[in-house]
Amino acid sequence: MDLRCPSCRTEVLIVDGQLLPEYTCHVCGREFAVTTDTESAFLSFADDAGNPIRKNVLRHATLIGSEDGCNIRLVNPAVAATHCVLTLESNGICVRDLRSQTGTRVNGSLVEVRTLSDGDRLSVGPFEFTLDTNLLSQTARARTANYESDLSLAAPAPDDESDAEASGGVGDSQTFIQLECRGVAETVSKNVYRPTTLIGSGEACNIRLRSPSIAVAHCLLTIEPEGLRVRDLRTTLGTLLNGERVEMEWLSDGDELKVGEFSFQVKTNLKPSGGAHILAGSDMDPNEFE
Numbered sequence: 277m278d279l280r281c282p283s284c285r286t287e288v289l290i291v292d293g294q295l296l297p298e299y300t301c302h303v304c305g306r307e308f309a310v311t312t313d314t315e316s317a318f319l320s321f322a323d324d325a326g327n328p329i330r331k332n333v334l335r336h337a338t339l340i341g342s343e344d345g346c347n348i349r350l351v352n353p354a355v356a357a358t359h360c361v362l363t364l365e366s367n368g369i370c371v372r373d374l375r376s377q378t379g380t381r382v383n384g385s386l387v388e389v390r391t392l393s394d395g396d397r398l399s400v401g402p403f404e405f406t407l408d409t410n411l412l413s414q415t416a417r418a419r420t421a422n423y424e425s426d427l428s429l430a431a432p433a434p435d436d437e438s439d440a441e442a443s444g445g446v447g448d449s450q451t452f453i454q455l456e457c458r459g460v461a462e463t464v465s466k467n468v469y470r471p472t473t474l475i476g477s478g479e480a481c482n483i484r485l486r487s488p489s490i491a492v493a494h495c496l497l498t499i500e501p502e503g504l505r506v507r508d509l510r511t512t513l514g515t516l517l518n519g520e521r522v523e524m525e526w527l528s529d530g531d532e533l534k535v536g537e538f539s540f541q542v543k544t545n546l547k548p549s550g551g552a553h554i555l556a557g558s559d560m561d562p563n564e565f566e
Contacts, residue, residue, distance in 0.1 A: 317409035354401030368411035372472040473497040503548030
């Protein structure tokens, strides 16, 4: 039985063999009802012979595209090398288009970011999938109906620190995110406007890092209602946050993100509210608590 917090995905603690129906996460503090139903999320589709296939997508990130190395590889001219990605978030499974030319559709409508529900139809080029999950109720879906608009960002705030500190959360008119790259001959700054930013060596990446040690699709930055997150895309080299290898972690101002020989300093006034955080210059265990 794998019971986890719906916000930060921390495993529920069972003390003295007792599992309470109401639980407060010891990492992020979220209160939620505990159910013994096993969480599940699958994409169902048929192969060329019409045989049904189910792909487990209950993971931090599931990359879909035609490139070798994608979790779900679809070989077709209408499918981009890195077409879209499914992310496991606080409200369930979310699909994020990666600036593909043909687009990503949910129930026939083009989307950039969309939280999915059980039974939704996901179309990528000529391929159609059906989501089978118990992660998201219709009530939760109603709360995320305007999810994409909630993630909009304005132009970067002025350099004045007082202006940067004055803003609030995602969607605030003063919100800004910037990556300062230090792995090149000179420092280069990259503004992050999109809900999803793909980092890697591939041509379609939003931030392309030319190095043989870096995967075609290496890691993903996602702007979520709780803050800014980084997800490693199951790379051999890994993604480091403040010196620690991470699979998925929240980002804060001043963090150092390292991808191969490239180092980025995160500059943002967006403060995470999703759970534990690995602090720069700290040996704190993200699972440690008082």
